Amino acid sequence: MQRLQAYKYQILPNGEQQRCMRRCAGACRFVFNKALALQKERYERGETKLSYAGLCKLLTQWRNGTETPWLADAPTHPLQQALKDLERAYQNFFARRAHFPRFKRNGQCERFRYPDAQQFKVDQGNNWLFLPKLGWLRYRNSRAMQGVAKNITLSHSCGRWYASIQTERMVERPICRATRDVGIDLGIARWTISGGSTALHQPHVSGL
Secondary structure, X not given: OEEEEEEEEEEEOOHHHHHHHHXXXXXXXXXXXXXHHHHHHHHHOOOOOOOHHHHHHHHHHHHHOOOOHHHHXXXXXXXXXXXXXXXXXXXXXXXXXXXXXXXXXXXXXXXXXXXXXXXXXXXXXXXXXXXXXXXXXXXXXXXXXXXXXXXXXXXXXXXXEEEEEEEXXXXXXXXXXXXXXXXXXEOOOOEEEEEOOXXXXXXXXXXX
């Protein structure tokens, strides 16, 4: 059967890479909030909600426009992933699984994701990660990673940056084997312990 598993490692970026990651996380937060504000405005005007494809077209305009040209410095895939996160938040809301999507505050969600495995590389032998706009980053290889890497999420917590890599691999389905049943039968006059073909009987004791 197919098994998905996540591996989390601490990464060791240099000063420039840290600044770039903070800008990327800020850009993803900005895109999420801007798209959410747009959807709320359309709802108040009685217009239909834009689809993910429609928001991606607007994202291209935002990256190439004069008001937010700094969005072009961030990698495209994490920005698109922010729009997917918003779309999923709306789906969870309509399915009554979560509250209405909320705006993200500065410092609250310092994270971004590369959803495409072709956008990054993992060199386990030398403890390096390669990411667009960031280059090669060293990481603490605290455990061996099994399977094929599918996506990677960078997050900031307590002054440190971490990389969570989700992998996919095939494993054998576990076989459930029956074991000998052991139970206690509490009757009115006595209790019985049975295990397989043996049984012990205890006379009734006053006060039990």
